[in-house]
Amino acid sequence: MGEVDVWLITDQPNVQTLRRYPHAVGNQWHLDPDTYLAVVRSEIPSYDWLHSRLGEASSTVFARRILDLGSGTGRTAQQVAMRHPGASLIGIDASDAILMHARQLLPEATFVMARLEDPLPEGPFDLVVSAFAIHHLDGPAKADLFRRVAAVLAVPGRFVMCDVVVPTHAVDHPVLLEEGVDIPSSVDEQRSWLIDAGLRATVVHAKDDLAILVGDLIAFD
Numbered sequence: 001m002g003e004v005d006v007w008l009i010t011d012q013p014n015v016q017t018l019r020r021y022p023h024a025v026g027n028q029w030h031l032d033p034d035t036y037l038a039v040v041r042s043e044i045p046s047y048d049w050l051h052s053r054l055g056e057a058s059s060t061v062f063a064r065r066i067l068d069l070g071s072g073t074g075r076t077a078q079q080v081a082m083r084h085p086g087a088s089l090i091g092i093d094a095s096d097a098i099l100m101h102a103r104q105l106l107p108e109a110t111f112v113m114a115r116l117e118d119p120l121p122e123g124p125f126d127l128v129v130s131a132f133a134i135h136h137l138d139g140p141a142k143a144d145l146f147r148r149v150a151a152v153l154a155v156p157g158r159f160v161m162c163d164v165v166v167p168t169h170a171v172d173h174p175v176l177l178e179e180g181v182d183i184p185s186s187v188d189e190q191r192s193w194l195i196d197a198g199l200r201a202t203v204v205h206a207k208d209d210l211a212i213l214v215g216d217l218i219a220f221d
Ligand SMILES: C[S@@+](CC[C@H](N)C(=O)[O-])C[C@H]1O[C@@H](n2cnc3c(N)ncnc32)[C@H](O)[C@@H]1O
Pocket: 031, 069, 070, 071, 072, 073, 074, 075, 076, 092, 093, 094, 095, 098, 114, 115, 116, 117, 130, 131, 132, 133, 136
Protein backbone atom coordinates (compact mmCIF):
# COMPACT_ATOMS: atom_id res chain seq x y z
CA MET A 1 0.00 0.00 0.00
CA GLY A 2 1.60 3.26 -1.08
CA GLU A 3 1.50 6.47 0.87
CA VAL A 4 -0.96 9.16 -0.10
CA ASP A 5 -1.08 12.79 0.92
CA VAL A 6 -4.24 13.78 2.74
CA TRP A 7 -5.18 17.41 3.20
CA LEU A 8 -7.00 17.94 6.43
CA ILE A 9 -9.06 21.10 6.11
CA THR A 10 -10.07 22.23 9.53
CA ASP A 11 -10.70 25.35 11.53
CA GLN A 12 -9.33 23.65 14.62
CA PRO A 13 -5.98 25.39 15.19
CA ASN A 14 -4.40 22.48 17.04
CA VAL A 15 -5.09 19.87 14.42
CA GLN A 16 -2.26 19.34 11.98
CA THR A 17 -3.28 20.39 8.48
CA LEU A 18 -1.35 18.08 6.20
CA ARG A 19 -0.46 14.53 6.94
CA ARG A 20 1.30 11.90 4.91
CA TYR A 21 -1.14 9.15 5.67
CA PRO A 22 0.00 5.64 4.80
CA HIS A 23 -3.26 3.80 5.29
CA ALA A 24 -5.72 5.99 3.49
CA VAL A 25 -7.22 4.86 0.24
CA GLY A 26 -8.75 7.91 -1.36
CA ASN A 27 -10.98 9.26 1.35
CA GLN A 28 -11.65 5.90 2.95
CA TRP A 29 -10.23 4.49 6.15
CA HIS A 30 -8.50 1.28 5.29
CA LEU A 31 -8.17 -1.03 8.23
CA ASP A 32 -6.39 -4.27 7.42
CA PRO A 33 -7.22 -6.60 10.33
CA ASP A 34 -3.96 -8.52 9.86
CA THR A 35 -1.75 -5.45 10.22
CA TYR A 36 -4.05 -3.28 12.37
CA LEU A 37 -2.32 -3.89 15.68
CA ALA A 38 1.19 -3.18 14.39
CA VAL A 39 -0.02 -0.07 12.57
CA VAL A 40 -2.00 1.36 15.48
CA ARG A 41 0.87 0.68 17.90
CA SER A 42 3.27 2.57 15.66
CA GLU A 43 0.83 5.46 15.17
CA ILE A 44 -0.24 5.58 18.82
CA PRO A 45 2.72 4.36 20.92
CA SER A 46 0.59 4.57 24.08
CA TYR A 47 -2.14 2.32 22.54
CA ASP A 48 -1.50 -0.59 24.95
CA TRP A 49 -1.00 1.68 27.95
CA LEU A 50 -4.27 3.48 27.19
CA HIS A 51 -6.06 0.15 26.95
CA SER A 52 -4.65 -0.82 30.37
CA ARG A 53 -5.95 2.46 31.79
CA LEU A 54 -9.33 1.91 30.14
CA GLY A 55 -9.41 -1.61 31.60
CA GLU A 56 -8.49 -0.29 35.05
CA ALA A 57 -11.24 2.36 34.83
CA SER A 58 -13.70 -0.43 34.06
CA SER A 59 -12.48 -2.75 36.78
CA THR A 60 -14.17 -1.14 39.79
CA VAL A 61 -17.59 -1.90 38.31
CA PHE A 62 -19.13 -5.30 38.97
CA ALA A 63 -20.19 -6.13 35.43
CA ARG A 64 -22.45 -8.93 34.30
CA ARG A 65 -23.21 -7.42 30.88
CA ILE A 66 -20.72 -5.38 28.85
CA LEU A 67 -21.16 -3.50 25.56
CA ASP A 68 -18.15 -2.53 23.41
CA LEU A 69 -18.69 0.18 20.77
CA GLY A 70 -16.49 -0.03 17.66
CA SER A 71 -14.88 -3.36 18.53
CA GLY A 72 -12.59 -3.62 15.50
CA THR A 73 -10.38 -6.68 15.86
CA GLY A 74 -11.46 -7.13 19.48
CA ARG A 75 -8.51 -5.75 21.46
CA THR A 76 -10.61 -3.42 23.60
CA ALA A 77 -13.14 -6.13 24.32
CA GLN A 78 -10.32 -8.52 25.27
CA GLN A 79 -8.76 -6.00 27.69
CA VAL A 80 -12.08 -5.39 29.39
CA ALA A 81 -13.35 -9.00 29.36
CA MET A 82 -10.24 -10.28 31.15
CA ARG A 83 -11.05 -7.96 34.05
CA HIS A 84 -14.63 -9.22 34.25
CA PRO A 85 -14.53 -13.01 34.13
CA GLY A 86 -18.00 -14.44 33.79
CA ALA A 87 -19.50 -11.31 32.25
CA SER A 88 -21.18 -11.52 28.85
CA LEU A 89 -19.89 -9.11 26.22
CA ILE A 90 -21.53 -7.77 23.07
CA GLY A 91 -19.43 -5.79 20.61
CA ILE A 92 -20.67 -3.78 17.65
CA ASP A 93 -18.80 -2.50 14.62
CA ALA A 94 -19.74 -1.26 11.17
CA SER A 95 -17.41 -3.77 9.51
CA ASP A 96 -18.29 -7.45 9.58
CA ALA A 97 -14.92 -8.33 7.99
CA ILE A 98 -13.11 -6.78 10.96
CA LEU A 99 -15.45 -8.49 13.40
CA MET A 100 -14.38 -11.89 12.02
CA HIS A 101 -11.06 -11.28 13.80
CA ALA A 102 -12.77 -10.19 17.00
CA ARG A 103 -14.82 -13.41 16.95
CA GLN A 104 -11.64 -15.45 16.65
CA LEU A 105 -9.96 -13.54 19.47
CA LEU A 106 -12.93 -13.77 21.84
CA PRO A 107 -15.13 -16.70 20.76
CA GLU A 108 -17.22 -16.49 23.93
CA ALA A 109 -18.32 -12.91 23.11
CA THR A 110 -20.99 -11.82 20.62
CA PHE A 111 -20.00 -9.41 17.87
CA VAL A 112 -22.71 -7.80 15.77
CA MET A 113 -22.36 -5.66 12.66
CA ALA A 114 -24.02 -2.34 13.47
CA ARG A 115 -23.22 1.33 13.26
CA LEU A 116 -22.79 3.51 16.31
CA GLU A 117 -25.60 5.64 14.88
CA ASP A 118 -28.00 2.64 14.95
CA PRO A 119 -30.14 1.76 17.97
CA LEU A 120 -27.85 0.14 20.52
CA PRO A 121 -28.32 -3.48 21.65
CA GLU A 122 -30.93 -3.76 24.34
CA GLY A 123 -29.67 -3.01 27.84
CA PRO A 124 -29.21 -2.84 30.65
CA PHE A 125 -25.40 -3.02 30.53
CA ASP A 126 -23.34 -2.58 33.67
CA LEU A 127 -20.45 -1.37 31.56
CA VAL A 128 -20.18 0.26 28.13
CA VAL A 129 -16.69 0.76 26.69
CA SER A 130 -15.24 2.19 23.51
CA ALA A 131 -11.72 2.85 22.21
CA PHE A 132 -10.68 4.80 19.14
CA ALA A 133 -14.08 4.59 17.46
CA ILE A 134 -16.28 7.47 18.65
CA HIS A 135 -14.04 10.08 16.98
CA HIS A 136 -15.54 8.86 13.68
CA LEU A 137 -18.80 10.62 14.68
CA ASP A 138 -19.30 14.37 14.46
CA GLY A 139 -20.18 16.40 17.55
CA PRO A 140 -24.00 16.07 17.44
CA ALA A 141 -23.71 12.34 16.72
CA LYS A 142 -21.36 11.93 19.70
CA ALA A 143 -23.80 13.77 21.96
CA ASP A 144 -26.64 11.60 20.64
CA LEU A 145 -24.59 8.43 21.19
CA PHE A 146 -23.84 9.46 24.79
CA ARG A 147 -27.58 9.89 25.43
CA ARG A 148 -28.28 6.44 23.99
CA VAL A 149 -25.44 4.94 26.04
CA ALA A 150 -26.92 6.46 29.20
CA ALA A 151 -30.29 4.92 28.25
CA VAL A 152 -28.85 1.37 28.05
CA LEU A 153 -26.73 1.63 31.21
CA ALA A 154 -27.81 -0.16 34.35
CA VAL A 155 -28.01 1.83 37.56
CA PRO A 156 -25.29 1.97 38.70
CA GLY A 157 -23.47 1.66 35.41
CA ARG A 158 -20.31 3.02 33.81
CA PHE A 159 -19.28 4.21 30.36
CA VAL A 160 -15.52 4.31 29.69
CA MET A 161 -14.23 5.77 26.45
CA CYS A 162 -10.73 6.29 25.15
CA ASP A 163 -10.14 8.29 22.01
CA VAL A 164 -8.32 10.88 19.99
CA VAL A 165 -9.34 14.38 21.01
CA VAL A 166 -8.72 17.91 19.80
CA PRO A 167 -5.83 19.01 22.00
CA THR A 168 -5.72 22.28 23.89
CA HIS A 169 -2.17 22.99 22.67
CA ALA A 170 0.11 22.14 19.76
CA VAL A 171 1.25 18.51 19.95
CA ASP A 172 4.65 17.29 18.78
CA HIS A 173 3.55 13.95 17.38
CA PRO A 174 -0.20 14.08 16.88
CA VAL A 175 -2.24 11.07 15.88
CA LEU A 176 -2.68 10.99 12.11
CA LEU A 177 -6.13 12.13 11.02
CA GLU A 178 -7.99 11.70 7.78
CA GLU A 179 -10.37 14.41 6.66
CA GLY A 180 -14.02 13.43 6.87
CA VAL A 181 -13.21 10.14 8.59
CA ASP A 182 -11.61 11.28 11.83
CA ILE A 183 -13.67 13.98 13.53
CA PRO A 184 -12.26 14.39 17.04
CA SER A 185 -13.86 16.67 19.60
CA SER A 186 -12.25 18.28 22.64
CA VAL A 187 -12.24 16.77 26.11
CA ASP A 188 -14.38 19.65 27.39
CA GLU A 189 -17.01 19.15 24.68
CA GLN A 190 -17.26 15.43 25.35
CA ARG A 191 -17.34 15.94 29.09
CA SER A 192 -20.26 18.35 28.71
CA TRP A 193 -22.12 15.91 26.39
CA LEU A 194 -21.69 13.17 29.01
CA ILE A 195 -23.16 15.49 31.64
CA ASP A 196 -26.01 16.45 29.29
CA ALA A 197 -26.73 12.72 28.92
CA GLY A 198 -27.23 12.49 32.68
CA LEU A 199 -23.87 10.93 33.51
CA ARG A 200 -21.36 11.98 36.16
CA ALA A 201 -18.33 12.74 33.98
CA THR A 202 -14.71 12.23 35.00
CA VAL A 203 -11.62 12.76 32.90
CA VAL A 204 -9.31 9.98 34.04
CA HIS A 205 -6.57 10.75 31.53
CA ALA A 206 -5.91 13.65 29.16
CA LYS A 207 -2.55 14.20 27.53
CA ASP A 208 -1.96 15.91 24.20
CA ASP A 209 -4.53 14.51 21.74
CA LEU A 210 -5.53 11.38 23.65
CA ALA A 211 -7.97 11.06 26.52
CA ILE A 212 -10.00 8.65 28.62
CA LEU A 213 -13.35 9.81 29.97
CA VAL A 214 -15.72 8.02 32.30
CA GLY A 215 -19.45 8.60 32.58
CA ASP A 216 -21.18 7.09 35.59
CA LEU A 217 -24.90 6.55 35.90
CA ILE A 218 -25.51 6.71 39.60
CA ALA A 219 -28.54 6.11 41.76
CA PHE A 220 -30.03 9.10 43.52
CA ASP A 221 -31.75 8.58 46.86
C1 LIG B 1 -9.48 2.26 15.14
S1 LIG B 1 -10.64 0.94 15.25
C2 LIG B 1 -10.68 0.65 17.00
C3 LIG B 1 -10.94 -0.79 17.31
C4 LIG B 1 -10.71 -1.21 18.77
N1 LIG B 1 -11.67 -0.60 19.67
C5 LIG B 1 -9.31 -0.89 19.20
O1 LIG B 1 -9.11 0.05 19.99
O2 LIG B 1 -8.38 -1.54 18.73
C6 LIG B 1 -12.16 1.80 14.96
C7 LIG B 1 -13.31 0.87 14.63
O3 LIG B 1 -14.50 1.64 14.61
C8 LIG B 1 -15.30 1.16 13.57
N2 LIG B 1 -16.20 2.24 13.17
C9 LIG B 1 -15.90 3.42 12.61
N3 LIG B 1 -17.00 4.17 12.44
C10 LIG B 1 -18.03 3.42 12.91
C11 LIG B 1 -19.43 3.64 13.03
N4 LIG B 1 -19.99 4.78 12.64
N5 LIG B 1 -20.19 2.66 13.55
C12 LIG B 1 -19.63 1.49 13.98
N6 LIG B 1 -18.31 1.24 13.90
C13 LIG B 1 -17.52 2.19 13.38
C14 LIG B 1 -14.36 0.74 12.47
O4 LIG B 1 -14.94 -0.23 11.60
C15 LIG B 1 -13.20 0.18 13.27
O5 LIG B 1 -13.29 -1.20 13.44
